[in-house]
Amino acid sequence: MSSHILILNRWSNEFGEYHRYVDHRSNRVAYLATPAGREPLDEQLAEAIVTLPDLGDVAAVTTHAKDLSTRYGQFDHIIALSEFDLETAAELRAVLDVPGKNSAEVLKVRDKLVMKRHIEQAGLRVPAYGPANSVEQVRELVRRVGLPIVLKPRAGADSQGVFVCRTEAELDRLLADESFTDYEGEEFVEGGLYQVDGVVQDGRLLVVRSWQCLAGCLDFAQGTPFGSVANDDAEFERRVVAYTERVLAALGLTDDVFHLEFFRTDTPIGDDEHADMVFLEIGARAGGGQVRFVWRDVYGVDLIDASVRLQIGEKLDLPAMDLGTVAGYLMMPEPPVRPAVVHAVGSLRGRVDDLYDETLPPPGAVLNGTGGARHTAGTFRFRAPTAARVKQAISRAAELYELSWSPAQVERDATGTHG
Numbered sequence: 330m331s332s333h334i335l336i337l338n339r340w341s342n343e344f345g346e347y348h349r350y351v352d353h354r355s356n357r358v359a360y361l362a363t364p365a366g367r368e369p370l371d372e373q374l375a376e377a378i379v380t381l382p383d384l385g386d387v388a389a390v391t392t393h394a395k396d397l398s399t400r401y402g403q404f405d406h407i408i409a410l411s412e413f414d415l416e417t418a419a420e421l422r423a424v425l426d427v428p429g430k431n432s433a434e435v436l437k438v439r440d441k442l443v444m445k446r447h448i449e450q451a452g453l454r455v456p457a458y459g460p461a462n463s464v465e466q467v468r469e470l471v472r473r474v475g476l477p478i479v480l481k482p483r484a485g486a487d488s489q490g491v492f493v494c495r496t497e498a499e500l501d502r503l504l505a506d507e508s509f510t511d512y513e514g515e516e517f518v519e520g521g522l523y524q525v526d527g528v529v530q531d532g533r534l535l536v537v538r539s540w541q542c543l544a545g546c547l548d549f550a551q552g553t554p555f556g557s558v559a560n561d562d563a564e565f566e567r568r569v570v571a572y573t574e575r576v577l578a579a580l581g582l583t584d585d586v587f588h589l590e591f592f593r594t595d596t597p598i599g600d601d602e603h604a605d606m607v608f609l610e611i612g613a614r615a616g617g618g619q620v621r622f623v624w625r626d627v628y629g630v631d632l633i634d635a636s637v638r639l640q641i642g643e644k645l646d647l648p649a650m651d652l653g654t655v656a657g658y659l660m661m662p663e664p665p666v667r668p669a670v671v672h673a674v675g676s677l678r679g680r681v682d683d684l685y686d687e688t689l690p691p692p693g694a695v696l697n698g699t700g701g702a703r704h705t706a707g708t709f710r711f712r713a714p715t716a717a718r719v720k721q722a723i724s725r726a727a728e729l730y731e732l733s734w735s736p737a738q739v740e741r742d743a744t745g746t747h748g
Contacts, residue, residue, distance in 0.1 A: 332405040332641060333357045335394060335421070337414045338366040339384055344410070344621065345369035350637040359397050359404075361390055376401055387417055394421050403427075406641045410633065412486050412614050415439060429640065430613075437580045438613040439484045442513050444580060445608065451579035453572075454598060454607045461514035464504050470514045471500065477517035480509065487617065493517065518607050520592035524557065525573050526616045526624065528635050528647060532583040536630055536647045539569040540620075540657075541716070543723065552665055554730075555618070556723040558657040561716045566652060572603045576611060586636045588616035619658035619708055626686065627656040627712050654712065657719035659726050661707040667698035668737035674707050675731040683713040683722040695737050706732050 334356055338345050346369045351358055353374035360370055360378045367380050377400075379393045398404055404427050409418035416439060419432040436443050445455045457474040461467045471478050477495040480503075485491065492507070494500040495517075527537030543556035560566055576589060590609040597604035615621050615632035624630045629648045638645055663669065674689040688708045690696065696706060709726050713719045 331355050331357070333402055334359070334406045334408060334641065335397065335404045335425075335427075336360050337384055337390070337407070337409040337411075337418055338362045338370065339411050339414065341365040341368050343369065344633050346371075347408075347637070348374050350634050351641070357401065359401060361393055361397075384414055384417060387420060390417055391421060391424055394425060398425050408637060408640045410614060410636050410640075412439070412612050415613065416484075434581060435613075438582070438611055441481065441483050441485075441610055444611060445515075447579045448576060448608045451575060452601070453575060453579070453603060456515040456518050456607060456609075458513060458515040461512040462509055467500075467504060467509070467514055474514075474516040476500070478514055479517055480512055480514045483511045483513050486612070518592045518594065518609075520594035520607065522609070523560075523569070523591055523593055524616065524620075525569060525589040525591070526587070526620055526632070527573065527589075528586050528630070528632070528639075528645065529577055529582060530584050530639060530645055532577075534570065534574060534577075535645060536628075536650050537570055537573055538628070538650050539566060543720070552662045554659060554661050554727050556657065556659045556720075556727070557618070557620075558716050558719045558723070559623075559655045561652055561655050563652060568602060568606075572606055575603070576608065580611065582611075582613060584639050585613045586615050586632050586639065588612045588614060588620070618660055619710055622686075623656040623658055623710055623712075626710065627654060653714065655714065655716050655719050657711040657713075657716075657723055659709045659711075659723045660705045661727075661730055661732070663696040663698055663706050664732070664734045666736050667696060669696045669734045670694075670737045671696065671706070672733040672735065673731075674733075675729070677709060677726050677729055680729055681709075681722050681726045683711045683718055684709055684726065685712045686710045696734075697737075706734075 336347055338360055345366055348371045357376045359376045362380055363384055364380055367378060370378055372378060377397060381389055384390055404425055407418050407421050407427050407429060409415055415435045419430055419435045422429045437447055445458050449455045459470045461470060461480050477493055479493050481491040492503055494503055522542040524540045528535045539560045540557045541560055544553050573589060589611045592607040594605050594607060615636055621632050624632050635645055671690045671694045672692055677684055677687055711719045711722045
């Protein structure tokens with residue numbers, strides 16, 4: 330059946346090629362996009378494309394969405410795949426009377442205070458937490474939970490704007506230099522970081538897989554290589570699946586692609602099967618970094634395609650997850666001085682067992698510190714029969730990796746080399 334679809338897009342890479350996911354000849358598709366998000370769109374297939382400087386300007390987005398609806402007719406679906414556009418899409422649905430997730434539903438997966446409250450009410454462990462919008466609130470939270478303390482935006486992503494204070498001196502300096510709006514604070518949890526990616530439809534998990542992170546997301550933002558390896562422990566995966574089902578039920582996620590993060594600690598609290606797991610956060614979107622690539626390449630599941638189809642109400646038929654194949658990836662951070670010009674990055678093809686693909690910045694590329702997990706100093710993807718082999722390959726790749734660069738502002742012969 331033909332549909333009229335409005336898409337909000339800020340992605341400039343292949344994941345913004347919506348004509349690969351939606352038949353633009355049998356459906357009418359209009360776009361609201363940033364200048365970068367306009368680049369991958371097929372203008373000949375689109376009904377209309379409106380470019381806005383900032384999709385976060387809800388008033389401007391709403392004005393243009395109303396105009397498109399008036400000119401081309403009522404929309405049947407509004408698609409937003411970026412985490413930063415979920416709230417705007419929910420508001421547009423209310424204004425344009427379009428079915429789909431509403432603001433209250435989106436709040437549960439965007440506001441870290443709200444999501445933790447729902448998880449806590451479901452009987453699952455969460456870090457001690459609270460609002461952190463003033464010096465007084467932060468100091469009261471520290472008195473309650475102690476140091477270290479983590480401060481982060483309530484609706485943030487990619488570890489942007491996150492601070493960890495381990496001492497009173499660090500806390501004093503931060504509170505003197507920074508002001509906080511819409512922030513939350515939480516206790517620092519000691520434990521291994523795990524991520525869970527999957528797809529749920531009609532309240533039933535269609536496919537799911539957990540990943541052990543070899544560093545933290547904040548560590549990567551601060552300059553540490555980030556590696557992740559799919560779990561191949563069948564009993565632990567059984568517990569993770571049961572835990573994930575409880576989390577999804579607590580937040581009312583029934584038709585979503587999701588990315589869940591939790592800590593696995595050595596100090597269980599209580600007798601619950603999941604007493605060693607501490608909830609960190611969840612997003613109602615496909616995981617970032619290299620998650621989308623390894624899911625597609627190794628497991629045959631295109632998480633972006635699944636996201637689009639769920640948002641337009643199509644039934645999914647996905648292959649079963651194969652625990653006997655282990656995927657993993659390594660992302661190298663940008664140089665410590667930014668912006669930096671890349672001179673050369675050594676390829677690891679043929680040098681590391683179980684490496685199946687890599688993406689390297691070309692000579693002349695400028696790394697400016699704003700790329701997050703998308704624009705890095707090199708990414709490497711792996712596939713092997715066991716997690717141990719993937720971890721060994723990641724370790725070997727990190728050991729062999731070399732990047733030659735220089736500061737962008739001062740071009741000179743001296744280069745920095747990271748090995």
